[in-house]
Amino acid sequence: MGDRSELRPDPELLLRQVMAQERQSASERLKIFLGYASGVGKTMRMLDEARRRQERGQDVVIGALQPHLDADAAALLAHIEVIPLRAVPGGEVLDLDAILARKPSVCFIDGLAYDNPPGSRHATRWEDVEELVDRGITVVTSLNIQYIEEERDQAERITGKRVTQTVPKSFVAQADEIVVVDAPSDMLLARTGEHCEPERARRLGELREMTLLLAAEVVDRQLEDALRAQGSDPVWSAHERILVCITPRANASRMLASGKRNAESFRGDLLVAYVEQPGLGAEAQTKLEAALHEARSLDAAVHVLVGDEPIDTILRFARSNRITQIFVGHSLDEGLWSRWLGGPLDRLIRGAEGMDVRVFPH
Secondary structure: OOEEEEOOOOHHHHHHHHHHHHHHHOOOOEEEEEEOOOOOOHHHHHHHHHHHHHHOOOOEEEEEOOOOOOHHHHHHHOOOEEOOOEEEOOEEEOOHHHHHHHOOOEEEEOOOOOEOOOOOOOOEHHHHHHHHHHOOOEEEEEEEHHHEHHHHHHHHHHHOOOOOOOEOHHHHOOOOEEEEEOOOHHHHHHHOOOOOOHHHHHHHHHHHHHHHHHHHHHHHHHHHHHHHHOOOOOOOOOOOEEEEEOOOOOOHHHHHHHHHHHHHHOOOEEEEEEEOOOOOOHHHHHHHHHHHHHHHHOOOEEEEEEOOOHHHHHHHHHHHOOOOEEEEEEOOOHHHHHHHOOOHHHHHHHHOOOOEEEEEEO
8 A cells, every 4th residue: 555654763764864974974076056048157157166266275177168168268267277078989078087097176077968979988978977976086067957857858848949968867966066057037148149038038937947946955955964964853845845644535636636736836745644544444445545546646655654643643754754735634514623623633733833734625
């Protein structure tokens, strides 16, 4: 029926805490300048950071830059060492051997999403970066939101253009820091010489929102790691985590549809929980199984909880999983409603500190 979450120490939680401590103890190795469109200024921000790091005494090199730099970028580049790309059949690639032999403290690499020519050491530039990071070199790099594999389809729906070179979101999530390079859409359009048409501005606004939400996800993970490394269990989340509480009587379809819409709107997570009830009749069991099947079809994470007191069980699960919204059902029958007042629903609402509780009639 799903993952059974009993009220006892969670081995997976303990494992995540150990892994978080390991990540926290390691030096920062990966920083990504993330933009929502070409022209927002990622290359300039990277070069300016390279200049500032060099002035602070860090050993800095440039491993790759976009071609055709403007005068301001070229001026920043003038005093920074560049390790040229290496020519290979079919194109150019990062000169990994030269960078590793030089072994700088920080290597700046523009254009994370490039594919390498066939037969190269790695198929993609992000894998080149991964090797440098694994070998102890800090990498500062750049990327636009549409080049993240899991964001490509949504970006295509917005822009009508499909990119062919991508970076997996799992790699982006490993970044120690993500900096959103932001610029108002009218400024971006003026910079690129385009007319500020309302439809173009709207599309850029949607891409910008995607970028900000993705960055918030990474910040959420970083803060979670920091707390877990200190032995604390986070009770908040930087993005929405919606818990739909299923019972045989609940209007599951309506609750799940609403939860799915909210999760997609805010790029959040949808979780579904059912507190196990012994002795369910055949009709109730059938309704429950149908609801859980529907939840799985929506890619919700389904959890079957075990506990003597359903409200306490739900609240403990919600706190340990950093839930931000709880969806529950209740009957509009006056007699039942009078028993809820001061009873389970009231206790759930009072106990859900820091969480919104949304009640659905059934």
